[in-house]
Amino acid sequence: MDLTRWQAPSPERPRRVTILGSTGSVGQSTVDLIGRHPDRFRVEALVAGRSVEHLADQARRLKARLAVVADPARYQDLKEALAGAGIEAAAGPEAVLEAAGRPAEWVMAAIVGYAGLAPTLVAARRGAMVALANKEALVCAGQLLLEAIEGSGGVLLPVDSEHNAIFQVFEPGQRAAVDRLILTASGGPFRNWSLADMATATPEQALAHPNWDMGAKISIDSATMMNKGLELIEAQLLFGLPGEQVDIVVHPQSVIHSMVAYQDGSVLAQLGTPDMRVPISHALGWPARMESPAARLDFHALAALTFERPDSGRFPALRLAREALVTGGAAPIILNAANEAAVAAFLARRIGFLDIARIVEDVIDGWDGAGRPVAGLQDVHAVDVEARVRAEAACENRRLSV
16 A cells, blocks of 8 residues: 555644544544544535534534535424534535535444445545545445545545554465464443343434443344444455454453454454544544554453454345445345345334344345346445335235234
8 A cells, every 4th residue: 555645734834624424423523533633624614414413513613614414304403503603514315425525534424324325436436535424334245335436546444443453453465374363342231141041122222332332223233233333344345364263252241342363373452442533533643653542451450351252143244245245236235225124114113123134134035146147336235225115015014923
């Protein structure tokens, strides 16, 4: 990777940034870090879904040039909230894409789910530093995104704590010497629950992650361990290793965020407290490091670090993701879309917790030719839409059969 094009942010050369998904969990942490270093950053644009009041407050505090709300019905509310601030207001899907295309050197891609794919591609195609917190963009259109980055001369900086950890200890030029990548998983709130107990789990219980403070969709994915399945696919694409060289280990303390095992027997790990401001600050200051307010590890007070094999019987999402990776083609897109639909249905109390993985499996199993290649973004979109329709039908069937 050529680092000569990229300079670390400094008071002499502030970095211009855009945050896609500024009011979500990752977006808020990014706003917090930028607010602590106002002399190093200039905010080009902030993008949110519907949270107008929160977005307007962020835009005023960071003196953003542009604030965008994805819901066009909330444009007038945003305009009124920004009255007199001198900040441009916009709304709607096209405005989100326009914000991603603005001349920011660094773009945080933190819009949750498939909705974040198109604006992430826009930022990648213009040669930005893309800090990727949206794993679905890689899962659904990994080759398109990587080709866009390579073609534009941009750079992809992983923000997921696991992939950021690997990025920090993956030695440049040593890919051939890597034995395996080891993704760590907390195990989520149901790590020790029986299948019978998980069958009656409520959304509130599934959202109660023991270590991390995350948004609703990501928290449910952690409870099913689908997040680790998606991260498996993401790791294979980011680091160019076959899926069989990517392992998953349950590490309940969330201190070791992931590891790289080399052929000489060395294992390099990145450790830190479970605070997303650690990987975000790494990406925000890259290629240098910047201070973050995250608590420091106290090794004298640290409890024992433990590791377990993931239980694919209780958490079938891991198996489904690995199978989708092997199948290739449209399979990862189907996996992601069906999961997003099923998670939404669970949060709406229309299906049970264990139904999430069952619905994903039903949709994939019923798809004729899931491994066929996907030609471009239009094909990706078509598969995504159809998979959601099928998943929605499967959710309704399960609801009616209860």
